[in-house]
Amino acid sequence: MSSQQQILELARKKGIIRAQDVEVAGISRNYLYRMHSEGLLAKIAVGLYTLPEAPVTENSNLAEVAKRLPKAVVCLISALSYHEITTQIPHQIWLTIPRGSWRPNIEYPPLNLTYVSDPAYSFGIQEHVINGVVVKIYSPAKTVADCFKFRNKVGLDVAIEALREAWRSRKVTMDEMVMAAGIDRVSKVMRPYMEAIV
Numbered sequence: 001m002s003s004q005q006q007i008l009e010l011a012r013k014k015g016i017i018r019a020q021d022v023e024v025a026g027i028s029r030n031y032l033y034r035m036h037s038e039g040l041l042a043k044i045a046v047g048l049y050t051l052p053e054a055p056v057t058e059n060s061n062l063a064e065v066a067k068r069l070p071k072a073v074v075c076l077i078s079a080l081s082y083h084e085i086t087t088q089i090p091h092q093i094w095l096t097i098p099r100g101s102w103r104p105n106i107e108y109p110p111l112n113l114t115y116v117s118d119p120a121y122s123f124g125i126q127e128h129v130i131n132g133v134v135v136k137i138y139s140p141a142k143t144v145a146d147c148f149k150f151r152n153k154v155g156l157d158v159a160i161e162a163l164r165e166a167w168r169s170r171k172v173t174m175d176e177m178v179m180a181a182g183i184d185r186v187s188k189v190m191r192p193y194m195e196a197i198v
Contacts, residue, residue, distance in 0.1 A: 015132020
């Protein structure tokens with residue numbers, strides 16, 4: 001199999017590839033530039049390539065960011081939107097990254113970053129495959145609890161709407177909500193709202 005064929009196969013498997021992925025396979029990154037100029041690969045951002053016929057969905061930006069920031073977890077408004085438990089439309093990608101991490105230098109898509117430490121960072125992470133890329137997204141229960149924790153950032157009305165919708169659509173159980181609220185230390189804040197929906 002030629003280097004070009006190997007790269008195309010890698011792009012089919014992974015959805016989005018970086019120079020690092022190609023070099024791990026023992027192929028020079030120069031092939032990426034050449035294949036892009038020949039129209040065999042589409043460049044979707046600095047250092048990120050995909051097949052030209054790769055589908056573009058409303059969540060394609062999440063896959064792109066996940067490829068560039070593997071420790072980032074999709075959170076708050078972006079996670080609510082992904083789980084379809086909000087009427088809000090995210091105009092930026094909301095991410096949580098571990099406290100103490102460097103601030104990523106990404107111009108597009110626009111990011112809204114939240115820094116947290118363990119266990120709030122690692123609790124409730126789910127992995128979803130979007131366009132062939134594994135994307136870390138907080139579970140519906142963790143996302144709702146985060147909205148209460150960061151209510152000054154997203155708005156209390158957004159948090160209440162998310163709680164109601166997550167419960168109505170059966171995407172959360174009360175046990176999951178209680179556990180997530182405990183991890184985020186917002187049990188007292190959330191209790192009256194949780195009692196109201198049961």
